[in-house]
Amino acid sequence: MNYEKCNEVVTRDSKVYPEFARIPYYPLAIKEGRGAIIEDMDGNKYIDMLSSASSLNTGHCHPRIIKAIEKQINSFISYTAAYTYSEPLVALGEELCKITPGNYEKRVVFGLSGSDANDGMIKMVRAYTNRTKIVSFIGSYHGSTYGSMSLSAISLNMRRKIGPLLSDIIHIKYPHCYRCSFEKDEVNCNLECLNDFRDSLNTYLPPEEIAAIVMEPIAGDAGLIVPPHRYVKELYKICKENGILFVSEEVQQGFGRTGSWFCIEHFGVEPDIVVMGKSMASGVPLSAIVARKEITDSLGPPAHLFTMSGNALSCAASLETINVIRDEGLLARSTELGNYAKKRFEELKEKYEIIGDVRGKGLSIGVDLVKNRKTKEGNKDAAAKICYRCWQKGVIVIFLASGVLRIQPPLVISKEELDKAIDVIEESIIEYMSGEISDSVLAVAKGW
Ligand SMILES: Cc1ncc(COP(=O)(O)O)c(C=O)c1O
Incomplete structure (x- = not known):
């Protein structure tokens, strides 16, 4: 070659x-x-x-997505949604409300990368709950902005020399059955890893101070780890019992990657927030946070916006991406x-x-x-x-x-x-x- x-x-x-x-x-x-x-x-x-x-x-x-992009480019590429309105943004917001899990009134906030979507999510969960602590997982990658990097725990080089990062982020072990820390197997597992987390909640981590648990329903960059179904169910239950928001971080696993629109659907729980990016516009930069309306209501304007958020080009590409996923x-x-x-x-x-x-x-x-x-x-x-x-x-x-x-x-x-x-x-x-x-x-x- x-x-x-x-x-x-x-x-x-x-x-x-x-x-x-x-x-x-x-x-x-x-x-x-x-x-x-x-x-x-x-x-x-x-x-x-x-x-x-x-x-x-x-x-x-994809020829259909190229066509949709061309059509949009020929009318207008972008005019900031910070000051104006656009039909492609609204149409995409409507579609995303339909395809994300959660049978409740939703709002959609757009961005340009998975990283910025995670930052927006952090703002929302803190504002809504009036709590500061957030739990995420060791090994996870959530992005390269300060907020998303603070949630991540995958590489020391990502954290060296740049501090301080966001405070009050607690990292716990992702349930990794192949390398179970408790040396259990499927038959004798009593979710010891989750009991470890429960111990934390009983000893040094007051649950009423936790705003959210941010979980990838398959831990992507940590090594494509699939959590046990009942772990996710039980973790979700802990959230609901303690007023903690459950965030499904779907930047990598969403938009059809795992065989459902969003990976969390495999686990039968209803997340309060879904964070997405990557594939949603087939390569054109776009991210979104889909959340319960009352959560987005907790921030005042202009708490989270970018000039190019939800630009017409990205939204047109994303709408056609959804159509292609459906039609094919x-x-x-x-x-x-x-x-x-x-x-x-x-x-x-x-x-x-x-x-x-x-x-x-x-x-x-x-x-x-x-x-x-x-x-x-x-x-x-x-x-x-x-x-x-x-x-x-x-x-x-x-x-x-x-x-x-x-x-x-x-x-x-x-x-x-x-x-x-x-x-x-x-x-x-x-x-x-x-x-x-x-x-x-x-x-x-x-x-x-
Ligand atoms: C799970 C997850 N979240 C967030 C991100 C960050 O997304 P972006 O690179 O678009 O900022 C990534 C990127 O690899 C990811 O895999």
């Missing part, structure tokens, strides 16, 4: 773009994308198993292809010791690579080498946490493309195990 043009972009990039703004895996510079296929600057083609970090659920350049049955497709992919990875797990766990919902799947099945110690080097080899072989996949392959292709991926990508992942695993991938890769594919 020739990477001349890609390498040239990478060299120029190093002179303008700071290292701290990227998590490196391989020198991919994109020229174009269609569906689940990316072409780089040198004409090399790849199957996309990452969907731009789960922000292209409808795939690259992408929720059912995510479930169907997700079950199929999981089955294939389970088969690989039977064959290769290095795969310790396969988990996920719909097309949001984590393949956990381990050094040893007994200790379950993550195998980050293996993950880095395998992802790099996949890139060389024409498949875009990255790893998270201590060595979890992130499998999140566009929901429009064909079964043939999915099969081919999994075949390439298998080949790369085999080549890793036979020592064919050099250590020099580790200097490039650094990951998180």
Whole structure:
């Protein structure tokens, strides 16, 4: 493969773009994308198993979404919703109220990134409850603004040298059954991890001071961890018993990724707030906070707005994204292809010791690579080498946490493309195990 043009972009990039703004895996510079296929600057083609970090659920350049964007551009691109009104914003707000879980009167606040949506959410939960403390989870990534970074607990470099961050954010352990801290399994588990949290509420963390618990219903960047159904139910119950708001953070798992509009729907609880972003406008910047009306009523104007919030272009793209997901049955497709992919990875797990766990919902799947099945110690080097080899072989996949392959292709991926990508992942695993991938890769594919 020739990477001349890609390498040239990478060299120029190093002179303008700071290292701290990227998590490196391989020198991919994109020229174009269609569906689940990316072409780089040198004409090399790849199957996309990452969907731009789960922000292209409808795939690259969906013709209907391009058409909707073109139509909007030809009338007006943006006029600030801070001072004026726009029909696309209203229409999208109406749609989002319909598709988000929660049978109550809602309001929708727009932004441009998952990060800013989390900041807006923090303002709302504090204002509404008149409480300051917020509980989130260790390992979580909620964004790069001060508020969302304060909620996050994934990387020391994100917190070094920049403090103080927001105070009164409490981080608890995400329920991770594969690496259960209490060494329980499904049969003998009594939700000891949740009892740990209950202990906190009885000893040093007054529940009446907690404004909200912010939970990703699948912990994305923490390693695609699926919590037990009853954990979410019980945590929700604790919230309701103590006047604590339950926030479903759906920036990564929302908009069809897991086979439902929002991942929390799998758990049968009704969140007070849903935070979303990434895929909602198929790559055009847009985020939203959908909340109970009484929660949004607790802030006065102009408590949370950006000049470009809910701009007409993003809203038009998002409305058509919703139509495409509906018309092409992408929720059912995510479930169907997700079950199929999981089955294939389970088969690989039977064959290769290095795969310790396969988990996920719909097309949001984590393949956990381990050094040893007994200790379950993550195998980050293996993950880095395998992802790099996949890139060389024409498949875009990255790893998270201590060595979890992130499998999140566009929901429009064909079964043939999915099969081919999994075949390439298998080949790369085999080549890793036979020592064919050099250590020099580790200097490039650094990951998180
Ligand atoms: C769960 C989650 N929340 C928030 C964010 C931040 O979103 P953005 O990068 O659009 O600010 C991300 C991004 O990776 C995410 O995965």
